[in-house]
Amino acid sequence: MDRHIPLQQNRTSTLFTHRDVGQIVKTISEDAVFIGLNLPAHIVSEIDAFARTEPLYTNFDPDGLPFRYSDVIRGKAPDGRSVPIAGIRDPTRCPAVQAVVDDPVLRSIVRTYLGHEPREVMTIMNWSFASDFSEDERRRLRHQNVLDYHYDVGGYNFVYASFYITDTDRNSGAHVMMKRSHKHKPLRMLFGSASAGEASVRKQFGIENEIMIEGKAGTGFVQDTSCYHRATPPSHRDRLMLAVRFIN
Numbered sequence: 345m346d347r348h349i350p351l352q353q354n355r356t357s358t359l360f361t362h363r364d365v366g367q368i369v370k371t372i373s374e375d376a377v378f379i380g381l382n383l384p385a386h387i388v389s390e391i392d393a394f395a396r397t398e399p400l401y402t403n404f405d406p407d408g409l410p411f412r413y414s415d416v417i418r419g420k421a422p423d424g425r426s427v428p429i430a431g432i433r434d435p436t437r438c439p440a441v442q443a444v445v446d447d448p449v450l451r452s453i454v455r456t457y458l459g460h461e462p463r464e465v466m467t468i469m470n471w472s473f474a475s476d477f478s479e480d481e482r483r484r485l486r487h488q489n490v491l492d493y494h495y496d497v498g499g500y501n502f503v504y505a506s507f508y509i510t511d512t513d514r515n516s517g518a519h520v521m522m523k524r525s526h527k528h529k530p531l532r533m534l535f536g537s538a539s540a541g542e543a544s545v546r547k548q549f550g551i552e553n554e555i556m557i558e559g560k561a562g563t564g565f566v567q568d569t570s571c572y573h574r575a576t577p578p579s580h581r582d583r584l585m586l587a588v589r590f591i592n
Contacts, residue, residue, distance in 0.1 A: 357448075358447055358448050358449040358450075359383060359384055359387060359443065359444065359447050359449075359450075360381055360382075360447065360449040360450065363381070363449050365449065365452045365453055365456060366456070368381070368453050368566065369453060369456045369457050372453075372457055372503070372566055372567070372568055373457070374524070375523045375524055376521065376523055376524060376525065376526040376527075376567060376568045376570075376571035377521060377523065377555075377557075377565055377566065377567040377568070377571070378453075378565060378566045378567075379557060379559075379563075379564075379565040380564070380565070381450070381453075381505065381564040381565065381566055382507075382559075382562045382563055382564050383444065383507055383562040383564055384562070385562065386440075387440045387443065387444065387562075388509055388561050388562045390438065390439070390440035391438060391440045391441055391469075391509050391584075391586060392509050392510065392561070392584065394432075394435075394438040394440070394441070395413065395432060395435075395469060395471065395509065395584050396412075396413045396414065397412065397413075398412075398432045399411070399412065399432075399433070400412065400413060400416075400427075400430035400431065400432060400471060401430060401431060401432075401433065402421075402425065402427045402429070402430050402485075403429055403430075403431065403470075404485050405425065408425070409421075409423060411423075411427075411430070413471060413582075416430070416471075416473055416582075418473070418474065418475050418476065419473040419474065419475025419476075419477060420475075426475075426477065426481065426485055427473060427485075428472065428473060428475060428477055428482055428485050428577070429470050429471065429472050429473070430470065430471050430473070431468065431469060431470045431471070432469045432470075435467050435468070435469035435586070436467050441467065441469065441586060444505075444507065444586065444588065445465065445467055445588050450505055450566075450588075453503075453505075453566055454503055454505070454566075454590045457503055457568070458501055458502075458503065458590065458592050460592075462502075462590035462591055462592060463591060463592065464589075464590075464591040465588065465589070465590055465591070466588070466589040466591070467586075467587075467588050467589075468586075468587045468588075468589065469509075469584070469585070469586045469587070470584075470585055470587075471582055471583070471584050472517040472575070472577075472578050472582065472583040472584075472585070473578065473582050474516065474578040474579055474580055474581055474582050475577075475578070475579075476579075477577070479491075482577065490574065490575045491574055491575055491576070491577060492539050492540075492541075492542075492574055493522070493539065493540050493541065493542055493544075493545045493572045493573070493574045494538050494539040494540070494572065494573070494574065495525070495526070495529075495538050495569065495570050495571060495572050495573070496538070496569040496570060497538050497570075501570075501591075501592035502568075502569060502570070502589060502590060502591045502592060503566060503567065503568055503569070503589075503590050504566070504567050504569050504587055504588070504589050504590075505564065505565075505566045505567075505587070505588045505590070506519065506564065506565055506566075506567065506585060506586070506587045506588075507562065507563070507564040507585065507586045507587075508559055508560075508561055508562065508563045508564075508583070508584075508585055509561055509562075509584040509585065509586055510561050510581070510582065510583055510584045511559075511560050511561050511581070512557075512558060512559060512561075512563070512583050512585075513558040514556055514558060514576060515578070515579050515580035515581060516578045516579075516580055516581035516582065516583045517575060517576055517577065517578040517582075517583035517585075518556050518557055518558045518576050519556070519557045519565075519573065519574075519575060519576075520554065520555070520556045520557070520573065520574050520575070520576060521554070521555060521557070521567065521571055521572065521573035521574075522545055522546075522549045522553050522554050522555075522571060522572040522573070523549075523553040523554075523555060523571070524549060524553055524571070525545065525548075525549045525553070525571040525572040526568045526570045526571040529548075530548065533548070540572065545572045549572070556576070
């Protein structure tokens with residue numbers, strides 16, 4: 345559901361006009377996130393159309409039978425499998441997705457934040473399906489881990505650029521995070537599990553720093569995912585999200 349992408353340096357046009365790269369990087373450094381790197385409507389439309397016709401695979405059964413978006417009803421595939429999340433393999437086959445990955449403004453933000461070109465780029469596009477799954481069922485289906493507060497530890501340094509391709513709110517899988525939690529974690533949070541309970545994270549960093557990122561299709565945010573963050577389970581509407589991970 346992801347792909348390692350070689351860097352391309354020959355693009356000069358950008359999808360993100362009138363952006364102050366220095367200010368964006370400063371905001372990420374201070375808050376762990378910049379919200380507002382939004383995609384134009386034609387790019388959103390192209391990605392959305394692509395995602396509705398491509399084969400989908402579940403994260404817990406990657407070799408199982410694929411299915412299409414229109415086949416899923418309330419988190420159930422045609423063969424009866426429960427599918428809280430399903431992804432598209434090699435999403436950069438869509439030219440609009442590739443344009444996002446290669447965008448010079450996005451690359452400049454990432455390069456400036458990391459201090460050099462990323463050594464690895466991964467592109468992920470997932471549907472999160474509205475459903476009535478219990479927490480126990482989500483755990484069994486390997487979805488619960490992203491619903492609990494956690495921070496990423498998959499590299500020395502990394503940054504995610506994430507884009508909602510469908511309208512997204514608290515009832516359709518909005519991303520939740522704790523601002524400024526990418527820095528100054530106490531030792532008890534640095535050793536052992538990267539996951540933590542909601543009460544513990546709120547007590548350490550202050551509930552005033554907890555934000556839920558909601559927005560219309562095209563809403564984009566760039567995040568240092570060493571901060572505490574989590575997903576919310578969709579209940580009313582499916583969510584399609586594009587994420588590009590840049591690793592130091």
